[in-house]
Amino acid sequence: MIERRNQSGSGLHDPILEKLGMEIAAGELPTGHVLTLDGIQERFGVSRTVAREAMRILESMGLVQSRRRVGITVRPIADWNVFDPKVIWWRLSGPARGAQLRTLTELRIAVEPLAAGAAARAATAAQRSRVVELAATLRRLGEAAELTEFMERDVEFHALLLQASGNEMFGALADVVAAVLRGRTQLGLMPHKPVPQALDLHEAVAAAVAGGRSAEAETAMRALLVEVRSAMLPG
Amino acid sequence: MIERRNQSGSGLHDPILEKLGMEIAAGELPTGHVLTLDGIQERFGVSRTVAREAMRILESMGLVQSRRRVGITVRPIADWNVFDPKVIWWRLSGPARGAQLRTLTELRIAVEPLAAGAAARAATAAQRSRVVELAATLRRLGEAAELTEFMERDVEFHALLLQASGNEMFGALADVVAAVLRGRTQLGLMPHKPVPQALDLHEAVAAAVAGGRSAEAETAMRALLVEVRSAMLPG
DNA sequence: TCAACGGAAAGGTAACACCATTTGCACCCT
DNA sequence: AGGGTGCAAATGGTGTTACCTTTCCGTTGA
Structure with missing residues (x-):
């Protein structure tokens, strides 16, 4: 493994952020794919608050956009913060x-x-x-x-x-x-x-x-x- | 004004993210300064959830670190994601x-x-x-x-x-x-x-x-x- | 000197009201 | 019949509140 030197405060959203980030970076969740908070909650067995916080971080990195009534949409790579260490890490970990x-x-x-x-x-x-x-x-x-x-x-x-x-x-x-x-x-x-x-x-x-x-x-x-x-x- | 081309979804945390981000980038909140969620809630008149989400984003940009019992600490510039467009923008807007x-x-x-x-x-x-x-x-x-x-x-x-x-x-x-x-x-x-x-x-x-x-x-x-x-x- | 403890503050859960947007259907006009 | 207009319901994020849990800092006392 490449050493991970992030501070990663062992929080509960970290694993879900990591998983979703990797899936998006890997293209398994393609541009335009729509997630919902309910789906995230259920999939990871966490509360809405945690799901929302993870989603907010993803959004601040430009990986997704959250819109009312429609859900959380995966954005094209041109919108990503490709200098964000986490994004770089995820892309290095995937295909x-x-x-x-x-x-x-x-x-x-x-x-x-x-x-x-x-x-x-x-x-x-x-x-x-x-x-x-x-x-x-x-x-x-x-x-x-x-x-x-x-x-x-x-x-x-x-x-x-x-x-x-x-x-x-x-x-x-x-x-x-x-x-x-x-x-x-x-x-x-x-x-x-x-x-x-x-x-x-x-x-x-x-x-x-x-x-x-x-x-x-x-x-x-x-x-x-x-x-x-x-x-x-x-x- | 330099044009702002961020998508800025008009959310309620965006203003508070902006304000805190600028204050940190400007050095008004120096390295080591400690914030609390209660303080943010009160200052901006928002609920805990909103304060937490804004803080999470700041944290993912490396501007602050959140620790139990201690509060939200402003981190040194060496830890910031200085390639994040928001951070660049804030630094360009300040002193x-x-x-x-x-x-x-x-x-x-x-x-x-x-x-x-x-x-x-x-x-x-x-x-x-x-x-x-x-x-x-x-x-x-x-x-x-x-x-x-x-x-x-x-x-x-x-x-x-x-x-x-x-x-x-x-x-x-x-x-x-x-x-x-x-x-x-x-x-x-x-x-x-x-x-x-x-x-x-x-x-x-x-x-x-x-x-x-x-x-x-x-x-x-x-x-x-x-x-x-x-x-x-x-x- | 060090261990125990109280409390401060974030972490996490749950339930709720709200609101924007989309979807779809009914209706009316052409 | 066809198509546009508008109303209504469903959907899913947004924001609030209340409450409990967990972690550790600081103090106190042996």
Whole structure:
């Protein structure tokens, strides 16, 4: 399982939100499908209040629309908040997983190079030294083919740079990138052993960030991600 | 007013969601501040159910966390779903407007060039001709200094390319970019008359997309956005 | 120092009145 | 006969109230 880092307060609506969200994201409840509160109550054995609250959340994410007399209608994907971590998670968990990984990878290629460049300008001293340290660790783990541990450090590496960018919208993508990295290894889209070039590029990014060389950090990160994508495509 | 294109079902929680969301986004309710359902009920004169539903939505956006015996606590911005259109809207409406415009502009620089490149590969024939048409219209309106109409066509131009990219995550940013463009003119961050270079670049992007020249579309769009940012920064 | 306890506040259930919208049917005019 | 108009009933979300349960924070007392 991909780790679930949501706070999820164990509430009663959480399971039903999860189930309905997944079914919608998976397309099992297609656009235009109509649910009713009564149906939800009965299906999950909960009170109306709970059913309503779950539905409200779904509605605020754009997955459904609630209208009087007609019920709760599933909306087309164009209306979804596709940046909502829950929605991303649901799509990653369902049959659209491959497509979601592809769109997320494109997003990474767009954002992470700029984030790395910004981090080279904005990172704290602690962050700069940590990123260098992480790159060295990745080198060691990669050459030892310690895949799981490598992935966890890689998650930390990318999250650190996104958060050090000083742009909270970039920082908010850290969890999403973590999900992508974990999902990718889980899907077997990783090479059996990280290619040396990737290790070089991690180190190049780290060195550029540590040295405050913004443009260099950006291009190195871009090269790294393009390499990642090319490794994903053919399978 | 920046146009509000939310569906906002006129419900009774919508006003209270709006008010609380704005107050949190504005920092009037600082991180750690504690609300109670009773307080919300009383303040807005609504029943417990309505207060709870509004709170649930806020919670699903990461703005607050609800805990028994403690109340409803405002969470730090790092936990917010800063890509949620409502959150973006609230931040744009409050004192953080300038900061939000800056982070959004960085996001645009990250995403729109890649989206334009993807659009050059994926756009339909209708979209290709429309983008060329829009660029010509922008030229005409820009030279005539028809600022309002120019902005509306500009919104359409950028939205079209984001949606034509074939990546629904990029497409979902269309509304956000629209808000940025409208907010920017409203803030007076636009030159009195669009600079000729910007008009040239719009046409260059359009021609490259229409001709399927992906790399060219990408670099032209990047140049356009960098120009936009430099126009915003000094004032 | 730590365990027990009281109470505050959210979590959840149930029953109800209300209201908007749709559906369908009756009616009337052409 | 056909079709539009309008009334009425069914349906399903919206909002309110009352009440009980569960969780933990803070205090108190051994």
